[in-house]
Amino acid sequence: MLLQLENIHKGFGNPADQTYRKVLDDLSLQVSEGERIAILGPSGSGKTTLLNLIGALDHPDAGSVVFRGENITSLSRKEMDNFRNQRIGFVFQFHHLLPQCTVMENVLIPTLMIRDRAARNEKLEWAEHLLNRVGIWDHRDKLPGKLSGGECQRAAVVRAMINRPSLLLADEPTGALDRDNVKKMSDLLIDLNKNDGLTLLVVTHSQDLAGQMGQTYEIREGKITRN
Numbered sequence: 649m650l651l652q653l654e655n656i657h658k659g660f661g662n663p664a665d666q667t668y669r670k671v672l673d674d675l676s677l678q679v680s681e682g683e684r685i686a687i688l689g690p691s692g693s694g695k696t697t698l699l700n701l702i703g704a705l706d707h708p709d710a711g712s713v714v715f716r717g718e719n720i721t722s723l724s725r726k727e728m729d730n731f732r733n734q735r736i737g738f739v740f741q742f743h744h745l746l747p748q749c750t751v752m753e754n755v756l757i758p759t760l761m762i763r764d765r766a767a768r769n770e771k772l773e774w775a776e777h778l779l780n781r782v783g784i785w786d787h788r789d790k791l792p793g794k795l796s797g798g799e800c801q802r803a804a805v806v807r808a809m810i811n812r813p814s815l816l817l818a819d820e821p822t823g824a825l826d827r828d829n830v831k832k833m834s835d836l837l838i839d840l841n842k843n844d845g846l847t848l849l850v851v852t853h854s855q856d857l858a859g860q861m862g863q864t865y866e867i868r869e870g871k872i873t874r875n
């Protein structure tokens with residue numbers, strides 16, 4: 649088992665007054681190695697909240713997130729950062745590329761703390777390979793502002809893949825894309841899943857993308873159910 653979420657509770661605000669909002673309510677989920685999962689659910693249902701817990705960007709109020717047998721909810725802040733950097737790739741809805749950095753610089757950001765020269769060179773080669781594979785090699789020296797939405801999203805996927813994560817968490821990776829680019833993005837994700845063994849957890853409103861995943865889940869009223 650790659651990932652096990654057990655009895656997760658998560659809310660925001662002060663539990664003592666009416667600012668409190670319970671978002672995830674005793675949610676449990678199991679993900680096997682190599683699965684392709686789409687997560688659906690209305691706006692505000694807790695999809696991003698769930699990805700943030702899995703990606704160790706946030707702590708649950710109760711319950712555990714176990715990644716390959718390791719309980720990541722008990723890690724320190726620094727251990728959480730290392731875990732995320734090495735095991736998880738994140739693709740955000742609006743790609744979050746740094747506007748003042750070129751595509752290549754953006755892609756290499758997660759590798760900046762690597763000091764070993766050989767390891768850095770290996771990352772550079774992997775970046776070159778991935779940029780070619782997603783068809784934006786020619787754009788490597790451009791700023792994100794000069795690229796289309798689809799090209800930026802592909803750059804964001806390359807950045808997420810740079811440290812060869814086991815799990816890719818993608819939060820509406822096709823939110824800003826037209827149908828053609830949705831198809832390209834879903835082909836890319838499926839290729840990474842089939843050829844690199846990458847497990848996919850993708851939040852999406854796109855029927856086209858969800859249809860390419862092996863399994864669909866829906867979050868509603870704090871629970872997750874398999875469709």
Ligand SMILES: Nc1ncnc2c1ncn2[C@@H]1O[C@H](COP(=O)(O)OP(=O)(O)OP(=O)(O)O)[C@@H](O)[C@H]1O
Pocket residue numbers: 660661669671689690691692693694695696697698
């Ligand atoms: N840091 C936070 N502080 C307070 N409330 C939050 C915080 N993060 C999320 N929430 C609330 O938790 C609920 C779930 O938010 P979340 O972002 O997980 O929804 P979502 O399913 O991703 O929605 P969308 O489809 O619009 O992106 C919302 O009501 C939101 O306002």
Ligand SMILES: [Mg+2]
Pocket residue numbers: 695696697819
């Ligand atoms: Mg969201």
